[in-house]
Amino acid sequence: MELGLGGAVAVVTGASRGIGLAVTAALVAEGAHVVAGARVPGPDLEALVRAGKAHALAVDLGTADGPGRLAELALAEFGRIDVLVNNVGAVTPRPNGFLLVTDDEWTRSVTLNLLSAVRATRAVLPTMVTAGRGSIVTVASVNAVLPDPGVIDYSAAKAALVNFTKSVSKEFGSRGIRANTINPGPVATDLWLGAGGVAETLAATTGANPDAVAGEAAAHAVTGRFTRPAEVANLVAFLASDRVAGNITGATFAIDGGYAAETH
Numbered sequence: 001m002e003l004g005l006g007g008a009v010a011v012v013t014g015a016s017r018g019i020g021l022a023v024t025a026a027l028v029a030e031g032a033h034v035v036a037g038a039r040v041p042g043p044d045l046e047a048l049v050r051a052g053k054a055h056a057l058a059v060d061l062g063t064a065d066g067p068g069r070l071a072e073l074a075l076a077e078f079g080r081i082d083v084l085v086n087n088v089g090a091v092t093p094r095p096n097g098f099l100l101v102t103d104d105e106w107t108r109s110v111t112l113n114l115l116s117a118v119r120a121t122r123a124v125l126p127t128m129v130t131a132g133r134g135s136i137v138t139v140a141s142v143n144a145v146l147p148d149p150g151v152i153d154y155s156a157a158k159a160a161l162v163n164f165t166k167s168v169s170k171e172f173g174s175r176g177i178r179a180n181t182i183n184p185g186p187v188a189t190d191l192w193l194g195a196g197g198v199a200e201t202l203a204a205t206t207g208a209n210p211d212a213v214a215g216e217a218a219a220h221a222v223t224g225r226f227t228r229p230a231e232v233a234n235l236v237a238f239l240a241s242d243r244v245a246g247n248i249t250g251a252t253f254a255i256d257g258g259y260a261a262e263t264h
């Protein structure tokens with residue numbers, strides 16, 4: 001399927017590893033120019049930069065001006081932004097329960113998982129409105145619809161992110177801008193499987209083996225496995241494309257191997 005993304009300018013947040021890196025690679029493969037942000041761009045992203053396929057900015061997207069600086073780089077280099085992928089996010093398991101989650105921890109979580117997307121979206125919308133077109137794809141989480149006390153702040157922030165994206169789709173739809181959300185279940189990235197990731201953290205609190213914790217999560221999916229980052233990236237690329245997804249907006253897509261029991 002030809003997505004028609006050749007020459008498109010895409011901004012991707014949280015792009016050095018995991019889903020964001022896979023999204024960057026998928027969009028580059030479709031012929032898009034990607035302006036990618038992470039605190040430490042890292043070797044895989046830098047290889048795409050060296051190949052002339054992407055620009056990378058070392059930026060903390062949890063700061064007030066971080067998302068705007070990324071959008072400014074794209075505008076300085078290309079003069080427009082066609083696609084925004086709000087991907088950056090992080091989760092810290094809360095095995096000790098809600099009452100021990102502090103204000104600082106709530107603030108950090110809401111800032112990176114929700115406010116970073118609010119700020120990036122605010123930064124790209126003016127150029128999209130001028131162009132009369134644009135696609136915003138936001139990576140939320142299955143926890144947006146599966147509230148979980150073990151990740152209580154993350155679940156609430158991701159639910160708000162879906163709600164926010166829907167509002168944006170309503171306000172800007174008549175001006176040619178589409179905004180959609182993806183809710184992945186467990187994905188095989190550092191967030192779940194890396195050092196200090198969800199599997200390791202939960203294992204440390206229960207005395208279990210991290211592989212067993214991950215295996216249990218995989219078993220919750222009807223397919224019995226984690227989603228691959230490239231599978232999320234393919235869905236992002238599909239939604240980014242006006243050619244194939246031109247009348248899809250305000251929608252939320254699960255990619256979780258059937259992990260969430262309800263239909264959403």
Ligand SMILES: NC(=O)c1ccc[n+]([C@@H]2O[C@H](COP(=O)([O-])OP(=O)(O)OC[C@H]3O[C@@H](n4cnc5c(N)ncnc54)[C@H](OP(=O)(O)O)[C@@H]3O)[C@@H](O)[C@H]2O)c1
Pocket residue numbers: 013014015016017018019020021037038039040041059060061062087088089090091112139140141142183184185186187188189190191192
């Ligand atoms: N993996 C899953 O199971 C899963 C499931 C559902 C939803 N999601 C969502 O998918 C998105 C990507 O997750 P992932 O699994 O790919 O995570 P990951 O493997 O931990 O990668 C996170 C990416 O974001 C960057 N990042 C983190 N904090 C940042 C900050 N303050 N400023 C700039 N960049 C930052 C990281 O680079 P640096 O560390 O260099 O900054 C990295 O490139 C997140 O929104 C996550 O909530 C993931």
